[in-house]
Amino acid sequence: MAVFVFGVFLVAFAVISYLSQRSKIGKSSFRQFPGPYQLPYIGRIHDLPVKYMWLKFFEWGREYGPVYRTSMMGDNFIIITDEKVAEELLVKRAKIYSDRPAFTSLFDSKGNDGPEGHLPLLGKNKYWSRQRRLSHSYLIDARNKFYNGIMNHEAKRFLYRLVNDPDNFSNHLENMASKVACEMAYDDSSSSTELTQHSLRLLTQISPAGPITNLATPLWNLPLCVNPWKRAEIKRHDEERKFWKGVMANARAKWEKGESRNCFARKYFESQTNLSGDGEAACVFGMVALMSIFTVGGPLHYFLMAMVLHPEWLRKCQEEIDEQCGGKMPTLADCPRLPILRSCILETMRWRPNIPTGVAHEVEEDDWYDDCFIAKGSRILPLEWAFLRNPEKYPDPENYHPERYLSSDWPTYREPLSIYPNMKTFTSFGWGQRRCMGQSQTQDELLIACGALCWGYNLKNKIDVVTGKAIEIDTESSNSLLIMKPSPFEMTFEPRSEKRREVMIEQWRYAEQKDMEAREDFLRMARREKSFMTARSTMLNL
């Protein structure tokens, strides 16, 4: 019976959406964008591979031009493959191009029913606007006041872990990013592993390669008793909220005892905000923390890969660091003197972009571009993979060329090298009012982490013990989630010298000891102050 009802529903839905699409387009005397022939309702969903979907979009871009249309399951898509068009629509016309499309396999992803959602996925509503403003100001504050120390500390831990357990590098680098995020949000990194797990579950849930309901969207509306996807999402959703609210409650308890150091939670408890309460704040900080794991982890994986494949660039980074940082691990203060390192990082992110499909915006009103009609509700996809493979801006785009930022022979070269290249205008961070808020954090964290890796290690292919030959790395194989990460690969981390190995061990032991002492000193002071305040108020009440 359920299958019959579902079948009727599907057919009715297909007919209605086909007719409404036709009537809308028919109403307009304007041209339509070119694009592949669309089948009623399903559009071209059958052409889109779940794996590496961006490659198909890229191929269509070559066939149909810089802006083309397609559709899937009743949703219209406008795919942009030229950054000038993205600039025109998503930045200059941001007023109507800053909404987000709904994610079918999440409950109320746009936040129409309340504020406790996922900030990057919220529609353009009052919750998004206040949460964005708040997190933006907290991230700036963290950059100015305290995250440098956290990043340095975690980079030292990372290098130390690689000395002892190099084969597990992928987990170590994600854990480093997660610990930085947890410290920034809660002054407590003990939940970093759990945060990473929640990140992966959410990322899977919203990616085309996740549950089938992301593509076969009508399945999401089946009754709960025959809907395993919705039941799984209820579980994931509840566990995620329980986790976020749990860490927030711990942060509040710590703050109430006066034992919380600089972090987002403390700033929130101490200031007036227009959030609705701890529940909303828990979601904002949880989400910002969660956003920083795979976004930083992906480029770090690819940086390692690039350095193994291009030892000449590793050597150049090492020479630059040795000359400019006085034999020490680089810090943010060294950034202006490290253009080669910055170029290698940026080129890594161009060569293997983190979010290759880009993140879709939704247009709120009917609009026209170049005489072509864009219907209200269309999803606008700025195809990042295509922007970063534009041969005019990035000659020989398939290959790794950090020199494109270092030599005036290349179109992307810009002076002074103490400032450029940087990530400020890099398209990967999105567009207009929805542009990423983590760009500075990414730039700083990658500089510290990649700088530390080059300073500490020679990065090489792993040698097969049987054949004695180098194990090749497949640079094209990756996950197919919204945030890209390479398929597992092997490599060798060889300390640059025995002395450097000892320094990496010693500097972590020292940093760990100092961190423990700083925490204990802070606690001692906090407790002393608290007992002083208690005694004072008792005296005043006498």
Ligand code: HEM
């Ligand atoms: C390589 C690193 C990163 C890349 C490539 C990246 C990319 C993006 C992109 C493409 C968007 C959507 C922009 C749009 O809709 O036009 C976005 C949004 C966002 N990013 Fe990032 N991101 C990165 C790192 C981070 C980090 C570390 C954080 C954490 C602080 C972060 C927090 C956010 C937030 C909160 C949004 C939502 C903005 C909104 O919807 O208003 N991102 N990011």
